[in-house]
Amino acid sequence: MTSKNQIKLPLMLSFLIFSMLLNSMGAIILQLSSKISYTGLGFLESFKDIPMAVISLFCVNLISKTGNKNALxxxxxxxILSCIxxxxxxxxxxxxxxxxxVGVSxxxxxxxVFSIIKNNYKDKELASTISSVDAAFMFGIFFVNIGFGSLLTSDYAEYWKFGFWIIALFSIATVLMIRPLEIIEIPASEKKIFSGGLKFLLKPKIIYFFIIIFLMVLVEQSFNSWLPSFYKNNLKISTYFALQSSAFLALFSFFGRLITSKLILxxxxxxxxxxCLFIIFIILGISQILITYFYEDYKYIxxxxxxxxxxxxxxxxxxYxxxxxxxxxxxKTHYFVSIVVICSSLGSSLGSIYMAMIFYHKMSYFYPIFIFLPLLIIFGLTFVLNKTPITYDRKR
Incomplete structure (x- = not known):
């Protein structure tokens, strides 16, 4: 019988791989910004996010038939094929x-992955596993920014796209690890225990959650894809160090999720x-003050x-x-996660467009303030989410 730790490792590797792909946009934007306008680059991410959102609902039945392991x-x-x-x-x-x-995949x-976690882990163990898997996602951001940052400043900068072959090798290794695993799947006889179809998605608590997730991804996208451009354009820092800003962000994020996987227990x-939100507000406030009044003296801080x-x-x-x-x-996990994917996709796409417009209208000196605003909405909705109960009716 496959142990839970054996299941967790390939799930973490899968998220690390997709993290590297999804967050290579910082390097892509820097490389293409001399040829393509910021407006055009802002919409480039939509080619990932819109297919991701559209396919997420349609692939639910396919995943139910093939099984979570085969779908992964x-x-x-x-x-593997696209990166090659x-x-x-x-x-x-x-x-x-x-x-x-990349978006469809x-x-x-x-x-x-979320369905496998739901079926194989419970309660705080589930929360800890999600944090561990998401920590791997953040390490992927760190790895891809360090990798591309080093490649773009080397003598082989013109071959930067071949860096995606390394991601293909990671993917091959992960497939080989997943194939022999014995993973719990929900039997077909148990898939209609709860009544109401998809009405459970309209529960107030679920709706508040979806709004929060949308805004969370919008904020994360504003950091992950556009922080290098902010450093290069506004702080006049080299391409290498601009990309390392995202690497540092990812490294701190990795430790944040890794620590959370322990503290949540x-x-x-x-x-x-x-x-966490209070500390973020303090950091963003201090950053905006430094940018506005002490830019020359403290830009490297x-x-x-x-x-x-x-x-x-x-x-x-x-x-969350x-x-x-x-x-x-x-x-109901497949349907629930498919809506999470849609909200995340919309948040990612609109987050990139949101930042592209800010850069286009030369308002990027207020970068921390524009990130502060959606976080305020998240802060308010968190209180509502915590106070709102959620119940389901069973068929008898």
Whole structure:
């Protein structure tokens, strides 16, 4: 019988792989910004997010038939083929196709991974596993920014797209690890225990959660894809150090989620979220003051200060997810996660457009303030989410 730790490792590797792909946008934007306008680059991410959102609902029945493990393997095979092809096609239009493949594959993978976690882990163990898997996601951001940052400043910068072949190798290794695993699947006889169809998605607590997730991803996207451009354009820092800003952000985020996977076993999720949000507000406030009044004297402090947000921002997404996922019936997990993917996709796409417009209108000196605003809404909704109960009716 496969142990839970044996299941957790390939799930973490899967999220690390998709993290590297989804968050390579910082490097792609820097490389293409001399040829493509910021407005055009802002919409480039939509080629990933819109297919991800659309396919997430349609693939639910497919995943139910093939099983979560097979669906995850299929998603990684798509990534292997697309990453091998990317450096061989020297055209901007192929980035759009490649991003669409990444988006569709991630939709399959995320629904599969969250369903595997739901079926194989319970309660605080589930929350801890989600935090561990999401920690791997943050380490992927760190790894891809360090990797591309080093490659783009080396003598082989013109071959930067071949870095995606390394991701293809990771994907092959992960597929080989997943294949022999014995993973619990929900039997077909148990998939209609709860009445009401998809009406459970209209529960007030679920709706508040979806809004929070949308805003959370919008904020994370504002950091992950656009922080390097902010450092390069506003603080006049080199391309290498601009990319390392995202690497530091990811490294702090990795530690934030790793620590959360331990603390959630001892502390209540609501208290942890409030503490994290308060500290984020303080860091963003100090950063904006330094940018506005002490820009020349403290710009290199900002290189480290703003990424420190990751230590407290990263725990929020898995904490919200685990709180609601624990309350969702197992047979509804596919549909629930598909809506999470849609909200995340819309948040990612609109987050990139939101930042692109800010940069286009030359308002990026107020970068921390524009991130502060959606976090205020999240702060208010968190109180409502905590106070709202959730119940389900069973068929008898």
């Amino acid at each position: 393997i299929f998603s990684l095979i798509f990534i 092809a990317l450096p061989l096609v020297d055209a901007f239009w192929f980035f759009k196709i490649w991003l669409s493949i 991630f939709a399959l993978a995320k629904i599969s 001892r502390f209540h999720w609501f208290r942890m979220i409030l503490i 900002l290189v480290f200060l703003i990424p420190l947000v990751g230590l407290f921002l990263a725990p929020l997404y898995p904490l 997810n685990s709180e609601i996922l624990n309350k969702i019936p197992a047979e």
